[in-house]
Amino acid sequence: MKKVAIGFFIFLALLFAAAALVPLLFKDKIKLALDQQIAKSINAKVLYNTDDVSVSLFRNFPNISLGVDNLMIIGQDSFQTDTLAQIPAFDLGLDLMSVIRGDQLKINSVTLDEPVLRLVVLKSGKANWDIFIPDSVAAPTDTTASDFSMAIKEWNVTNATLYYDDLSIPFGLAGYNVNHSGSGDFEKDVFDMVSQTTADRFTMTYDGINYIENAKLNAGVTLAMDLAKSLYTFKDNNIRVNDFPFQFAGSILMPADDIDLDLTFNATETEFKNVLSVVPGMFTEQFNDIKTEGKLSFDGYVKGRFNETSMPGFGTNLKVTEGMFKYPDLPQAARNINVDMSIDNKDGIVNNTNIDVRKFHLDLGKNPVDAKMLVQGLDPMKLDGNVKASIDLTEITKVFPVDGMTLRGLLKVDADAKGVYSKTSMPVVDADMRLTNGYVKSKDFPAPIQNLNVIANILNKTGNTDDTRINIENFNMNLDGEPLSGRALVQGIDKPAFDVTIKGILDLTKLTKIFPQEGMTVAGRINANVSAKGKMVDIEAEKYDNIVASGTMGISNLNFVSTDLPQGMKITNANATFNNERIQLQNMNGYLGKSDFKADGYIANYMGYAFSENQSLKGNINLSTNSFNVNEWMVDENTGQTVPATASVAEQAQGVVEVPANLDITLNVNARQVKYDNLNLNNVNGSVKLKDQIARLDGVKFNTLGGSFVTNGSYNTQNIQQPLFDFDLDIKNLKFKEAFDAFNTIKVIAPIAGLLEGTFSTKFDFAGEIGQDMLPVFKTLTGNGIIDVVRAAVRDVKVVERISALTRFDELRNFVVENRRLDAQIVNGSLVIKPFDLKVGDIEMKVGGSNNINGQIDYVTALNVPTGKVGQELNSRLAGFMGGQLKTAERVTLNLNIGGTLSEPKVALAGGTVKEQAKDLVKTAVDNKLNEAKANLNQRKQLAEDSIRNELNRRKLEAEQKARAEIEKKRLEAEQQIKKKATDKVGGFLKGLQKPAAKPDTATTGN
Known part of the structure; x- marks a missing residue:
């Protein structure tokens, strides 16, 4: 028995040892297969660190578990600034025997923990998840099968966040705390796939309106899968949104890119309470206690085909009969709820959608609400509807809980609309809204809004958009003894005339306590007395003399913090005066985050910018600060945490900083200190001009790292996918090593700076492209300039150590360069140093060459030395090059080729010549490198110019076609006007003929 026990424990030990060793033995193989499959199959950036890859036999026994932590997938092309997926923990369960056999790795299970998925479809129909490389793209010679075989039997997604935004429809979904699990045997052609999905919060949006908001989702779905036919049929399924259950029947067929849908759905329960649960705001903790009837x-x-060019037909019907709901703690009920409506689209063309609300009625206490509406088509939209309601706001709080809020006042709405809504027309509309003696009080603030009165009317009698009249005849309120009033009249839609007045005090602190804003904190006071009257056509033509605008605005202690601006903004004081053309800004001071600022200046064309799509906001602002921390504004878009500029690409919030369009503003900056990453920039001043999506720097000066900087240049985001920059720098007395440590460009272009001790000055012009990580695309860099070496101590540099070892010249191991000017060029990211002279003791040197962005160096050095310094071995080799013995009194030139890298240089003797040829030899070698680099650059430029020329021609043709269409449109309009005038004149003449003859005036008739 003892031997059996010992043997059993030995077996267990071996088993655990094998379980621990198998992952280690096969980890490299599995990771290699993963990398190969990603490169072969996915056209996107897949980012992860090698240290975050793990392999285990215990985690998913008997499968081998391949885990990847902190996985991120970023799109390409149109989506290169978008994070498609961010997955903290990703796990594949691999079949153990497939790993041991060494054939295809079989994936049995997939697990994702807390992923954030952002799915986007552009207006063009292009989707960001379309990242898989089709088989046809693979190289013809690559006949190997995939490194992975899909044998998935189960999958799990836990605590996911899902965003889906389809701009082509436009339709959106958002799910939070999503959990999804599924099972099925994907090695078979026919099987049942069973899945279960839940979401704590689920929102569905169409055209900017939330039709389902923060609902709970619970969906159990079984699909009959026929993989050979690509046919998927709904079997047992039950989907519940809040308390509203429904189910699907039918099938989905998708053998190719097209998807054929033949589905029906219906509610599985018929109580009114079920549909009430999906009404926004109704599904609260009290929902189960609500009494309902109906x-x-x-x-x-x-039903129909779905692809890039077509949508299936769709339709739905909803009827509610004698509905009623009553909250247990409230005295009155909403009764007589009757709804009869349908949505129908037979052919899948979205514009052919019909919406028919045949009946909508409810009584809120004693207040009836009636509406009906028929919408035929969406663009153009034929509309016939009306809404009538007379509501005592006090009654609403007796029917529906308005937590912590007291409401009073009489609200009347009477609106009728009939006709066609399109870009050029709108229905005949007569809509009145009147609120009388409104009163709003929140439990969070002791003072109420009182005397709230609004009289508004929208009127259009003809259906012509220019005949629309929007009149807010009166608006006034009183908040804690401070009045605010205003009025607005707008006539016309396309080219409106306006007459607006606002006067009074708006206390945002008090107002937001009464009406809290989710995800936003606002406080402060605005005191305004502003009026404006004029026509939009005069603003567009910049005829500001025809506009009457005047007023003043004062801001004090304005604080603003939001989820999009977590650093916050505070305006301690600001005063502004308005006239027709500009806003004069005075005495503005405050904080952006923790950074102080002061500003004054003017903003011009503010009305053109506000009311027109193609006019720029102009201005000139003087901006000063004692200390501005740029790091505070580098915020990760997912976590809200600040991210240092030196963080990895995966850690940084991806995307280019875009210069806003429609701005023509000059910022005159004066900053005592600016902190950026680990740099402190002191005494920053100069001008930044923002115009045409370009930021231009003019004479921007600052001090840092003990040196002084002056720069001019531009940052161009007119093409957001390929932003450009060009700068000229004038730097004085900067330390080599500190420059290397601080600037990525120097690390890549001139890595030798990290090996030198001393200071330099430079005047350099350079240009190139900016990548999506806001770093230069180094292979596109071009430039030229001079580098003045003030003093550089060269010691412990492998290149010169190798030269010294080859030549046996010990003085070359450590030497000092002083007051030496270098001419340099950057071509295609390679730094080319033109030939320059050095002297170390009695050794005269001519040096020139280049290093590229891959770290390769390629230099030529000519050393002119006395013959006596050359050792016997080197003397013999030189004699072989020169064809004879060297004379003792001669100086000899040693020509060296230097290659490899700075860390692993390769130095070789090229030959010896007379002294006079050294200069030419180095110059010829450097010129050859320059000519080669320039040829490559010219080829790239030609390709870029051809691309730009084609785009300009396309735009020109498009503009000409639009111009011809506009001329034809105006010609037809002119013809119609002429015909109408002629018809009116003829009609008037005929009416005149039909009038009875005038009777003679008896008072003036003769005898």
Whole structure:
């Protein structure tokens, strides 16, 4: 028995040892297969660190578990600034035997923990998840199968966040705390796939309106899968949104890119309470206690083909009969809820959608609300509807809980609309809204809004957009003894005339306590007395003399913090005066985050910018600060945490900083200190001009790292996918090593700076492209300039050590260069140093060459030395090069080729010549490198110019076509006007003929 026990424990030890060793033995192989499959199959940036890859036999026994932490997938082309997926923990369960056999690795399971997925479809229909490389793109010679075989039997997604935004429809979904699990045998052609999905919060949006908001989702779906036919049929399924359950029947067929849908759906329960649960704001903790009555029916269909150019037909019907709901703690109920509506689209063309609300009625206490609406088509939209309501706001709080809020006042709405809504027309509309003696009080603030009165009307009698009249005849309120009033009249839509007045005090602190803003904190006071009257056509033509605008605005202690601006902004004081053309800004001071600022100046064309799509906001602002911390504004878009500029690409918030369009503003900056990453820039001053999506720097000066900088240049984001920059720098007395440590460009272009001790000055012009990580694309860099070496101590540099070892010249191991000027060029990212002279003791040197962005160096050095310094071995080799013995009194030139890298240089003797040839030899070698680099650059430029020329021709043709269409449109309009005038004149003449003859005036008739 003892031997059996010992043997058993030995077996267990071996088993655990094998389980621990197998992952280690096969980790490199599995990771290599993963990397190969990503490169072969995915056209996107897949970012992860090698240290975050793990392999285990215990985590998913009997499968081998391949885990990848902190995985990120970033799109390409149009989506190169978008993070498609951010997955803290990703796990593949691999079949153990497939790993041991060494054939295809079989994936049995997939697990994702806390992923954030952002799915986007552009207006063009292009989707950001379309990242898989089709088989046809693979190289013809690559006949190997995939490194992975999909044998998935189960998958799990836990605590996911999902965003889906389809701009082509436009439609959006958002799910939070999503959990999804599924099972099925994907090694078979026919099987059942069972899945379960839940979400704590689920929102569905169409055209900017939330139709489902923060609902709970619970969906159990079983699909009959026929992989050979690509046919998927709904079997048992039950989907529940809040308390509203429904199910699908039918099938999805997708053998190719097209998707054929033949689906029906219907509610599985018929109580009114079920549909009430999906009404925004109704599904609260009290929902189960709400008393309801009434019945509902809900059904619909989706039928047809879905692809890039077509949508399936769809329709739904909803009926509610004698509905009622009453909250247990409130005295009155909403009764007589009757709804009869349908949405129908037979052909899948979105514009052919019909919406028919045949009946909508409810009584809020004693207040009836009635509406009906028929919408035929969406663009153009034929509309016939009306809404009538007379509501005592006090009654609403008796029916529906308004937590912590007291409401009073009488609200009347009476609106009718009939006609066609399009870009050039709108329905005949007569809509009145009147609020009388409004009163709003929040439990969070002791003072109420009182005397709230609004009288507004929208009127259009003809259906012509220019005949629309929007009149807010009166608006006034009183908040804690401080009045605010205003009025606005707008006539016309395309080219409106306006007459607006606002006067009073708006206390944002008090107002936001009454009406809290989610994700936003606002405080402060605005005191305004502003009026404006004029026509939009005069603003567009910049005829500001025809506009009457005047007023003043004062801001004090304005604080603003939001999820999009977590650093916060505070304006301690600001005063502004308005006239027709500009806003004069005075005495503005405050904080952006923790950085102080002061500003004054003017903003011009503010009305053109506000009311027109193609006019720029102009201005000239003087901006000063004692200390500005740029690091505070480098915020990760997912976590809200600050990210240092030196963080990895995966850690940084991806994307280019875009210069806003429609700005023509000059900022005159004066900053005592600016902190950026680990740099302190002191005494920053100069001008930055923002115009045409270009930021231009003019005479920007600052001090840092003990040196002084002056720069001019530009940053161009007119093409956001390929932003450009060009700068000229004038730097004085900067230390080599500190420059190397601080600037990525120097690390890549001139890495030798990290090996030198001393200071330099430079005047250099350079230009290139900016990548999506806001770093230069080094292979595109071009430039030229001079580098003045004030003093450089060369010691412990491998290049000169190798030269010294080869030549046996010990003085070359350590030497000092002083007051030496270098001419240099950057071509295609390679730094080319033109030939320059050095003297170390009695050794005269001529040096020139280049180093590229891959770290390779290619230099030529000519050493002119007395013959007596040359050792016997080197003397013999030189004699072989020169064809004879060297004379003792001669000086000899040693020509050296230097290659490799700075860390692993390769130095070789090229030959010896007379002294006079050394200069030419180095110059010829450097010129050859320059000519080669310039030829490559010219080729790239030609390709870029051809691309730009083609784009300009396309735009020109498009503009000409638009111009011809506009001329034809105006010609037809002119013809119609002429015909109308002629018809009116003829009609008037005929009416005149039909009038009875005038009777003679008896008082003036003769005898």
